[in-house]
Amino acid sequence: MEDEEETQQILKVLEALKQASQQLQSNPESDTSESDSSSSSAIKALLEFDTYSDPNLLNLSHHLSDLKTLISSLHKSKHKHGRIKSFLTRRVKTHEITKVAESIESEIQAWIDRESITNLTNQLQQIRLQSNSSQYEEEEDEIVEKLTIFHDRLCQGFNINLQDLLLKSKIFSELEFLLCCNCNVPQKVREKAGYALKEVVLFNKDVFVGQVLIGQTIKALISMDSLCSLEVLSSLIKAIRSPLVDAIESVGGISKAISYLNSDDLPFKVTAMDFVLEIGYFGRKEAVEAMLNCGLINKLVELQRSDLGGDLIDLGKVHEDSEEEIDEDEHEEKGKTKKKKKKKRGNREKRFLEKHPFASCVARFTVQLEVGEGLRQREKRGFKQEILKKIREACNTDAEAATIVAEVLWGSSP
DSSP, X not given: OHHHHHXXXXXXXXXXXXXXHHXXXXXXXXXXXXTOHHHHHHHHHHHTGGGOOOGXXXXXXXXXXXXXXXXXXXXXXXXXXXXXXXHHHHHHHHHHHHHHHHHHHHHHHHHHHHHHHXXXXXXXXXXXXXXXXXXXXXXXXXXXXXXXXXXXXXXXXXXXXXXXXXXXXXXXXXXXXXXXXXXXXXXXXXXXXXXXXXXXXXXXXXXXXXXHHHSSHHHHHHHHOSHHHHHHHHHHHHHHOHHHHHHHXXXXXXXXXXXXXXXXXXXXXXXXXXXXXXXXXXXXXXXXHHHHHTTHHHHHHHHXXXXXXXXXXXXXXXXXXXXXXXXXXXXXXXXXXXXXXXXXXXHHHHHHHHHOTTTTHHHHHHHHHHHXXXXXXXXXXXXHHHHHHHHHHHOSSHHHHHXXXXXXXXXXXO
16 A cells, blocks of 8 residues: 555656656756746756656666756856857757656656556456455446546557557456456446557557457457447447458347447437448448348438438539529639539538438448448449349338439449
């Protein structure tokens, strides 16, 4: 307990020092001025930090010692005679101070990463070893907070030292366990673990994609039946592409995805629609066949017929009529006018889709198949004909069928 308190104390000091080093990088010469009280405080904090004895901070101590020497040398150069020599000396010293400040910030971040990942991994390992669900409820907020911090750190981008920590800690396995352990772990913790695991994969796809495909991650996410799991799966599909869709299809995820379109929860249903579109873009023949065999086209026709549906093709006709009226008074160059029209059309469609998320969903799905990378050209043509047939079977009237078929033929053409 005392070690944890000491770690938290050091962490607070290091966070303050990190901010001080960033100030020093942005304006090294100003920050060393004795007249600037706030800057002086930042420098003083940096220079006095070498009292801590953590062996992991040895390099930081060396950098701080170098910083002391450089700042002292910079102050002395201000009082030397010879303007040109003094100016050149200050330029060199300020550049060196900036580089040392960057090294200090890097060392501080490395320490913070090491401690936070170690603490998180240890806590997740305890969950694996214990089976007291009441204890999880007591620690739920703490675990969620740590997972959120971990997620946000990964979102900052690739870092080789951070990658080494991820591999050594084996935190991927611990996060995957949280997803799979649906008996005792609270849903909120599992969802945060899902978001964190997604960021681990996106952090370095070359390293972690294999673990996703051969592990239990996909099956666990599909079994969660939540908005979070759909968002995570959609992101992973974009990152891993067709191989992930194959894995989803192999564990029965396609039929579940189609069933999500029946949900009464609108945000969940809209996310499910986006998920289906992603599968359509990256899915191979087996995945697309599975979707069509599960009655996807019938469901899409039903959604397009609903109040949240509609036809983008009619929106385009109205827009073209309004453009013809505008053209009579426009005197701009032809190229600029076309660009302006295209932008207006795009904005109008975007606004319409925000209010009608299932508008032209049949045509949008067909477009995903045609422009996607999962099917061969021959397969695309075959599925298009099958979709047209299923549209006519699903529609209640000839007029409805004609509208949707026209959208598919017009919207999916190059």
